[in-house]
Amino acid sequence: MKSVKQLLHSNPSRLLVSVTPDATVIQALNTMNDHNIGSVVVMDDDKLIGIFTERDYIRNVVLKGLDPINTRIGDLPMGKVCYVTPEYTLDEVMALMTEKRIRHVPVLDHEQKVIAIVSIGDLVKSIIDEQTFEIEQLVRYITG
Template sequence: MQTIQDVMTRDVQSISPQETIQRAAQMMDELNVGSIPVLDGRKLVGMITDRDITVRATAAGQAPGSTRVGDVMSTDVRTCSPNQSVDEVLGQMGDVQIRRVPVVDAQSQEVVGIVSMGDMATKHSGGIERALEEVSSPSKPDRSAPESQTRH
């Protein structure tokens, strides 16, 4: 049985909740990633995604140079442990439609890695198709549309 530590990316870059979303976007561009764990000291407090920046900040007219990561990040972060099975985590990712999960050490509670659908697809074969299908299914927006868009 393959575990998360067999497929995860270990060298994880993080950002502080006090940084700007402009800096988060620059880091995503430099690292060629779509999300970055948000750490307050060593504690995981959220994830900032390209979608958070686009939907929660830019679409709402917030300025990238002054809006803080902590204001738009996702705080309900699913995590996994290095010893969990790949199949179990893959199922959870599909169930809640997420593509990346921080890996947190049970003892220290520190982020020790991140696992993505891409990691699973390249390093593990079983079950990826079903999880990808579930993650790719449309879901409801995480905020309601402005009234001007709901009236016809």
Template sequence: MEMTLRSILSGKPSKLHVVGLNDTVREAVRIMVAGDVGSVLVMDEGGLRGLFTERDLMRRVVAEGRDPGHLLVEDVMTREIVTVSPDITISQAMALCTERRIRHLPIYDGETLMGMVSAGDLTKAVVQDKQHTIDDLISYIYGGETI
């Protein structure tokens, strides 16, 4: 049985990196840098309104020569968000990221925001799973001996 996003979330810190619609881009970048993340959730009145990503920063702020200290996140965030269930498989999530050309997937269980995974999180989970399989095969072939 293939792993689901729920399994990735269980291994990630539960802290969500969040900004508000009226926060400045500079504040959003400060939060991204402090959290070592490539995006932040944009929340308002308890609901997800968008994402602010490194791509948004480069395309809508830096490339246009706009001042991040005076520019609001609401004016440059990504509004069309793809959200997913924690029960979809990692393969399904990777296919969705590829198909939609996105890197971040907020995860909802019903109405509850559980967290977010990145394309990097998905890749890491696949690599770890493959390494586990390789280790098991080596152990089987060599009868438990390590090489």
């Protein structure tokens, strides 16, 4: 099974998109929209503060009647951030996401610096690619 490190190396142009706690919700949403992503990490300098997702927007802003133009990301509840390291296997990441019911997880290096974020879509794509390759190899083997 592939590791997170291998997944990240297969897409070296991957951007880490972040916002500060002082960013407004609408700024975070615009950033996510500009990059066509479903979450951003919340960083205070190099320190990981939290993660803000589309789900957080619905639960913590819309359903509470908050104004996204004037509400700062840092004013929203930030729970404990689940994260992985590059050594995690994709199976381990998927198990963590399933257990915690999350769709995005930051990847931290050994110095606790955020180096990427992995989404459930990244995992599904990688698994499909791996299975497609294995099927092609089996077909070649069987058909000679």
